[in-house]
Each structure stands twice: as structure tokens, then as C-alpha cells.
Amino acid sequence: MNDISDAFAAAFAMVAGFDKDLAEIVGLSLEVSLSAVFIAAVIGLPLGAATALFRFPGRKVIIVLLNAFMGLPPVVVGLIVYLLLSRAGPFGVLGLLFTPTAMIIAQVILVTPIIASLTRQVIEDLWREYEEQMRSLGAGPVRSLTALLWDARFSLLTAILAGFGRASAEVGAVMIVGGNIDHATRVMTTAIALEVSRGDLALALGLGLILLVLSTCVNGAAFLIRDAAQKRHA
Amino acid sequence: MVPVPPTHRIRTTLIAALVVFFSSFEGSATDRFITVASTTSTRNSGLYNHILPLFTEATGVTARVVAVGTGQAIRLAKAGDADVLFVHHRPSEEAFVRKGFGVKRYDVMYNDFVIVGPKADPAGAAKQNAAAAALTAIAKANWPFTSRGDDSGTHKKEMRLWRAAGVNTAKSAGEWYRETGSGMGATLNTASAMNAYALTDRATWLKFANKGELTIVNEGDKSLFNPYGVILVNPKKHPHTKVKNGQAFINWLISDAGQRAIAAYEINGQQAFFPNVKAAN
Numbered sequence: 324m325n326d327i328s329d330a331f332a333a334a335f336a337m338v339a340g341f342d343k344d345l346a347e348i349v350g351l352s353l354e355v356s357l358s359a360v361f362i363a364a365v366i367g368l369p370l371g372a373a374t375a376l377f378r379f380p381g382r383k384v385i386i387v388l389l390n391a392f393m394g395l396p397p398v399v400v401g402l403i404v405y406l407l408l409s410r411a412g413p414f415g416v417l418g419l420l421f422t423p424t425a426m427i428i429a430q431v432i433l434v435t436p437i438i439a440s441l442t443r444q445v446i447e448d449l450w451r452e453y454e455e456q457m458r459s460l461g462a463g464p465v466r467s468l469t470a471l472l473w474d475a476r477f478s479l480l481t482a483i484l485a486g487f488g489r490a491s492a493e494v495g496a497v498m499i500v501g502g503n504i505d506h507a508t509r510v511m512t513t514a515i516a517l518e519v520s521r522g523d524l525a526l527a528l529g530l531g532l533i534l535l536v537l538s539t540c541v542n543g544a545a546f547l548i549r550d551a552a553q554k555r556h557a
Numbered sequence: 558m559v560p561v562p563p564t565h566r567i568r569t570t571l572i573a574a575l576v577v578f579f580s581s582f583e584g585s586a587t588d589r590f591i592t593v594a595s596t597t598s599t600r601n602s603g604l605y606n607h608i609l610p611l612f613t614e615a616t617g618v619t620a621r622v623v624a625v626g627t628g629q630a631i632r633l634a635k636a637g638d639a640d641v642l643f644v645h646h647r648p649s650e651e652a653f654v655r656k657g658f659g660v661k662r663y664d665v666m667y668n669d670f671v672i673v674g675p676k677a678d679p680a681g682a683a684k685q686n687a688a689a690a691a692l693t694a695i696a697k698a699n700w701p702f703t704s705r706g707d708d709s710g711t712h713k714k715e716m717r718l719w720r721a722a723g724v725n726t727a728k729s730a731g732e733w734y735r736e737t738g739s740g741m742g743a744t745l746n747t748a749s750a751m752n753a754y755a756l757t758d759r760a761t762w763l764k765f766a767n768k769g770e771l772t773i774v775n776e777g778d779k780s781l782f783n784p785y786g787v788i789l790v791n792p793k794k795h796p797h798t799k800v801k802n803g804q805a806f807i808n809w810l811i812s813d814a815g816q817r818a819i820a821a822y823e824i825n826g827q828q829a830f831f832p833n834v835k836a837a838n
Binding site: 409410412418420421506517520 | 601605635764
């Protein structure tokens, strides 16, 4: 089990030495995943809340589909986005394949159903509690929707973090649409896959440890923000 | 009553965040770069880390390499998703040019394939001179052999050798013959864990760190020759091809400077690729 102790040594050496390539990879990972989660939240939060509040034809189908799409295989999403963005595909003229933008698009598709589904559940429960009160106050549907989203913001943070977890951990989609190009589209997970293919398991695991620490930092920061905000509103 | 959100402040913050996110991509998009569809062997061996900075220094052009199996690299180039194709399966490369997808094929360099396997060599593959005979010995011994099974240049070479050996591997799939359906590195990791035989290019093998009990058991046969060719994607098929910078990459690879850079790349003191422009072009 030398590889495991070597992994800690490799991770420590990279971090302590302020490895420039590592900083670039970490930066791009955060940029891609945070952008994707941000866009997915802008789409998913209102979409989830709307399916919770409103009754319209096809609503149940949308709920089932959103739930099912929480389990979309990243490699399939990557393949679909690849076919769409390839020069031979319908959006080829945009020249987006093998760019960070393509990676964000793929991750938005992966993350949006997670945020939308979890939002729907949270808002549905809240709606049951507040429905009569809101109706008696004469709040319109849009007003109710924004009010509920705001009221549930601390629970919804967990939905967004679940989305971030998905985005930062997946390798299948970003590998296909990003191409794992050095200094252009290489992120933490594709760098790990590359080191595994080079047989450098210690370095791969070292990168994995750094990814874990990063993910913990993002979640820790979210916890602190939530904690501070809750105290202010208490 | 639930509090009403301060919508305006949120909206301003969101828009500001969006602007920051997307403006950060602009820097790399305006640089002069080409996309090269290439093989995992050239990338995993570390060759690109050595020669690409020299190419950029000489021309000011950045080469972005997408490293996949030769079969997939050719499909990328056919779809117009790359400007230059740099792979190692001559018949496929010639077909690519013949069908009008590529402008012209240039010889760049070569190395060779090697058969790796357990140090104890239970199948006696090392006793055979010809590579095909070594494979026959492995098949007779029913000892595990891991195959790429992914339509890569290495896989195509392997299938050719099995045909020469007169062994139908499809019959033994899942028994001693194990198709991993993945890249060279993953296949070697599997071979290392199963103490199996495998065919690999020499450069990947030299750089591979997880050798375990494996070593080279058969090498040097003429049939293990592994030439690399480079082709510009035909702008008649794909008008967006970056002809000038793509051709600059090819011209540099086959120039004296490029050939010297390739020859100078060593892994653990061993030369990994041998330039061969003068010999062929």
C-alpha cells in the first residue's frame, strides 16, 4: 500500500510547491463547475418551484423526467453534447467543442435536474404549510413562488451543493466535450484519469485528495454563509 | 408571512457574477491555436510536453492536443473537429487522404510495439523470434492477454498480428483473451493486475509507472514497426480548418528543428521516437 502514502506525499508536494499547472487545473475545475451550478440554479430553482406550485398538463411527466434525469450518466450527456457541438452537428458553426463553455453546457444538463427535483420537493412541502395563508393574503402565483423560494433558501442551499458535488466529481462528460487538453480544458477529474492511464497511481490519488479538500472547502464555505445568515435572520 | 426577497440586489449580483464568469474565457479564445487529434501514446509518453513548447516558441502558434485512440482521432478529424491528424495506423491514414478528408500524409517518426508479459514468461513468448509466433505461444498456453479492443492504432496492429498467428481471438473472448475496451494505460493497468500479456507501443511502456511484475518479453520483429504520420484536414471538406497554422505545425514537425526535438526526447535515458522524414518523404 505504498501508493497510498505516496499519494499523500505527492499531494503535499504539489500544494506546498504551489505547482503552477495544478493551480491552473484547480482554477478551471472551479470555474467550470461553479458556472454550471450557477446556471443550473437559475434554471432549476424556478423550474422546480413552478412544478411544485402550478397545476398544468404534463406536470407529472415533467416531475418523473426530472427525477429520472438526476441519474443521467455523464458519459451519455457528454456524447449528446459532443454530437450537438461537433462541426458535423447542428451547432458546429459556433466552434464550441473542446472549450470550457462546452464543458459548462454538459454540466448544466447534468446538474439542472438535481437542483430542480430537490427544489420541487422542498417547495411542495412548504406550499402545503403556507397555501391557505398566501391565498387569503391574495398573493399571486409569481409572488408566492418567489416568496417560497426565498423562505426555503437555506434548504435549497443543500440542493445547490448536491448539484455542485455532481459537477465537480464527474469525469465522463467533460472528458468527451472538453478533450482533456493541457492548458485549455484539463480539470481535476480528467487530470486524475490521465495519471491513472499513465500508471502513476500515487499522483492520481494525490490529485484526488486535493479535489476532496477543495470540495470540502466549498461545502464548508456554504455552511458558514448559511450559519451566519441564519443567525442574522433569527 | 414569509419575507419578500430583495430582488434587485440579487439580480445585480447575479448579472455581475455572470459577466465575470464568461469574460474570464475570452483570454484563451483569442490566442492563435490549432486543434490536433492525436493518439494517447504520443501524449502519455510525454512527447508533447517536450516538443509543443518548442513549436510554440518557433511559430507563436499553440497546439491543443486531444489525445484519443487512432480510430476515434480519425473520426474527430472526419467530423471537422480538428485541424491536424497525428496518428499511427498507416492504412487508415492513407484511406483518410484518399477519401478526401486529408490533404497529404507526411511521415514524421516511428518507434515500435513490444509484447509485455509476466517476468516468469509462462507461455514462453520470449523464446519466439517472430511476434506472431509469440502470440501463438500465448494462445496455446491459455495465459491471460489484455487487448485494447477499442479500434485504436495499437488494437489494429494487434488484430493484424493475431491474424498472422492464425488465432481467432473472438472465440476466446472473456476466457484468456480479455478486451478492456479502453486506452493503453487502462489496459496496461489491467494487465499488471492480472499478470497478463499485452501489446503496447514502446514509448507508453517506458513512461508507464505501474509495471508490477510485467516486463518486455518480445521485441524487435519487423512486424512490430510503428510509424506515425501527420495530415492536414482538407479545407475543401471543412472550410473552417485552420490551414495556415495547421500547415505550420506540420512544416515544423518535418523541419530539422522539429525532427531534432523529437529525437532529443528521452524517457529514462532511452530515445522514445525516431524521426524519419528524410527516409520517406
